[in-house]
Amino acid sequence: MNIFRKCIAEFIGTFAIVFCGCGAIGINQITNGQITHVGIGLTFGLVVMAMIYAMGHISGAHFNPAVSIAFSMVKLFPKRQLLPYISAQLCGALLASMLLQYSLGIVLLDIDKASILDIGLTQPIGNKYAIALLFETILTFLMMTVIMGVATDYRAVGNAAGLAIGGIVAFEAIFAGPICGASMNPARSIGPAVATLNFDFITAYIIGPIAGAIIAAFVYEAMRCYNKKDESDVKGCC
Numbered sequence: 001m002n003i004f005r006k007c008i009a010e011f012i013g014t015f016a017i018v019f020c021g022c023g024a025i026g027i028n029q030i031t032n033g034q035i036t037h038v039g040i041g042l043t044f045g046l047v048v049m050a051m052i053y054a055m056g057h058i059s060g061a062h063f064n065p066a067v068s069i070a071f072s073m074v075k076l077f078p079k080r081q082l083l084p085y086i087s088a089q090l091c092g093a094l095l096a097s098m099l100l101q102y103s104l105g106i107v108l109l110d111i112d113k114a115s116i117l118d119i120g121l122t123q124p125i126g127n128k129y130a131i132a133l134l135f136e137t138i139l140t141f142l143m144m145t146v147i148m149g150v151a152t153d154y155r156a157v158g159n160a161a162g163l164a165i166g167g168i169v170a171f172e173a174i175f176a177g178p179i180c181g182a183s184m185n186p187a188r189s190i191g192p193a194v195a196t197l198n199f200d201f202i203t204a205y206i207i208g209p210i211a212g213a214i215i216a217a218f219v220y221e222a223m224r225c226y227n228k229k230d231e232s233d234v235k236g237c238c
Helices: 003-030 037-059 065-073 079-107 111-116 129-151 158-180 186-196 204-223 228-233
Strands: none
Touching: 003 037, 003 079, 003 186, 037 158, 065 079, 065 129, 065 186, 065 204, 079 186, 129 158, 129 204, 186 204
């Protein structure tokens, strides 16, 4: 399939995730908590699930540079497509963040107040860099493990991929969001950082997810059982 079409799908999917998820964070702030923290987590999970089902058959539905890099490291994704994919993901996240910063600033009736608007800027509790790095690595490891299981293994129920991946995103966003923002996606963190010109801790939200995704990809590849002996040893799995 034409790489341009795949990149359009990646752009739209990443745009939707950042616009809806980070938009929920901003609107929650404007409305004094009407969406709630749980609602924000569910928004992220549901939009990820919807975009996987909408775009998965076109681009594979990565929507995340860490996922694309990890897939390429274990040879499940061609390296020649890596740069176009990441560029599309970053552009989608950046456009969504810019639109949120501008449009929700207007909702606040004073564009100058947009500078204090929370549109999903990822920062760790207590401004602890180590917390961001540790949690983002672990959270992305768990998310990528689910992705590898349901999206790359023929033994899994393929139709459940969107539900499983959206579910783990929602779950992690709900329980870990207050600690680190639960980004698990460099594009989702870079977009708001550029829109607000706040790059504090951004390296943790780039290094952590990429490291977690790569580790998970290699760990899952090591767990695959393709030979006949393994197939006989793991009944109902292989």
